Amino acid sequence: MAHSRIDVKRLAALDAAQAAHLLREVRDATLSGQPAPLAPRPVIEQSWERMLRCGVDPDHDFRAGLLVHEEVERRRRTSELRHVMPVLREGLLPVADVAHHIMVVADAEGRVLWREGSSPVLRKADWFGFEPGADWREDVVGTNGVGTPLVARRPVQVFSAEHFVRTHHSWTCTGAPITDPRDGSLIGVVDVSGPLDTLHPATLALVASVAKLAEARLRDLHLTSLERLRAVAAPVLARLGGRAVAVDQDGWTAAVTGMPYTNRLALPKAPSPGRSWLPTLGLCVLEPLPGGWLIRAADEPGPPGATRIVLDLAHPRRWSVTVASDAGSWRHELSPRHAELLYLLAVRPTGRSAAGLADDLFDDPGRTVTVRAEMSRVRRYLGAFLEHRPYRFREDAEVELLLPENPRDLLPHSTAPAVCGARFTDSPSTVTGPDAPLKSRTCP
Structure with missing residues (x-):
């Protein structure tokens, strides 16, 4: 059993052939259940586990049907990513061109919408099917710099044989998710990729920083649009x-x-x-x-009647809460943290104190200030259906929890001990006893 893990700096110190050889040894041993010289990095190991569960072939790549040109253009026109392309180009293309990389931008479904950079590398990417309209979700093409950041919800760098599929081993890629700064919903991912001998550990920090600049640009655009609406609404509200x-x-x-x-x-x-x-x-x-x-x-009562709340966590990258009543229905996409909090409340109908939620999320009951701040944000859109002291859903609301078929796919980005523990139970929605603590497990 390996006692130490792959280190990015150590890989960078090796030449490309040595790094590739080491990573192949680690991958082949890990996938065959044999002792490996080093353990894979946690984000890679978790991705490989997901690939094995969903049946991705580690030795042969699979290419889903390309989107037709008209559909790619439609997605470009309607995607929030179109607003940040100047930021991404300015921040990444000059470096990518010098380093013989390409920049790839994909939507939240892992579909490649834009691809720019070094012409020779673009031709090599064609060989991988890494082209506009291609589907680079993790469960389609294995561990990679587009699909894996979408699931992990954080920047990820993938070297050579850290790619699950063998045919991608001559490649290195670094991707970072781009989220809506207003509510944390996933918009897409920006990736910088190229041949293995172009890898550099600093690329991860660069891509992550440019993704944050893109989110800041979206925030500025949102504030500007609200200012315009405010100017229109002010005289109306004054009357x-x-x-x-x-x-x-x-x-x-x-x-x-x-x-x-x-x-x-x-x-x-x-x-x-x-x-x-x-x-x-x-x-x-x-x-x-x-x-x-x-x-x-309206200054008159308007009870909603019977209320049904559906908390949908079945998708690995997007989560939502839908409220339906006799008066209509509403749907709200959830940020990663709010998805965790509402899951914890859904599996504890009797409620959870701020200290209990802090223990479930951080293994630290003292972090109640953080929990109360997040619950205050949740109550802005779900307040009519939540109680506090302890936090819980209202008793007269019917709450339905939709979960992945495999418990190990529950909120794959989460490192919360209670969520990690639920992934290793047969029924992640079951908690026994009104005061029983949620099962805890530390994520690697």
């Missing part, structure tokens, strides 16, 4: 009495009157003018504004 709020198409608040400010409202799936019931305001009247909605609270 109104009672409670009213102007929000953009996604429910982000531009201006309010007669009520406390809240960052975001949960809107119906398909908002339309007229009366509607919203979780945080109750019965409301929606009126269209350029770039958003004017929402006026």
Whole structure:
């Protein structure tokens, strides 16, 4: 059994042939269950385990059907990634060209939308099927710099035989996820790739930094759009009495009157003018504004009736909560942390204290300030259906939890001890006893 792990700096100190040889030994031994000279890095080892479970062939690559050109163009036009392409090009293309790399940008489904950089390397990428419209999800082509960061939700560098599929071993790639800075939802990934002899450990920090710059650009664009909506809504709100709020198409608040400010409202799936019931305001009247909605609270009761809450964690990269009642339904995509918190509440219908959630998430009951801050953000869109002291879903709400077929695919990005423990049980949604602690396991 290996007692130490692969180290990126050690790999960089070797020449390409030596590094590739070492990684092949580690991969072949690990996949065959034999003792390896070193253990793979944790992020790679976890990815290999996922590949074995979902049946990816380690010796032959598989290429899913390319998207047609028109579909690639449609996705480019509608993707939030189009707004940050100048940032990505400016930050990565000059370095990629000098280092004989290419820059690849894929959407949240792992579909390659843009690919630019060194012409000779682009031709080599064609041989791998690494081209616009290609599907580079991890469960399709194995461990790689596009699909693995989408699942791990963090920057990942993959060297040579750390790629699960043998035909990719002459390649090195470094990818970082790009998320919506407003709510943490996944938008896509930026990757820098090239032949093995071009690897450099500093590439990971560079790609991660440029991805953060892209997210900052998205944040600036969002604030600018809210300013425009605020300018339109201000004179309208000034003439109104009672409670009213102007929000953009996604429910982000531009201006309010007669009520406390809240960052975001949960809107119906398909908002339309007229009366509607919203979780945080109750019965409301929606009126269209350029770039958003004017929402006026009705001063009369509007009970939602029977409420059903569906917490969908079945997908490895995207999670959501949907609230459905007699008055309509709302869906909200969850950030990684909020997905963890709502999972913990769903499996504990009797509730969990701030200290208990801190223990479940961080193995540290003292981190209650962090938990309370995150739960405060959760309550902004789900507050009408949550109780506190302890935190729990309302008793009159029917909560349905959708989980992956294989428990080990539960929130694969998470290192929370309670989530890691649930991955190794037959029923991750089962907890016994009102005060029983959630099973704990430290993730590698």
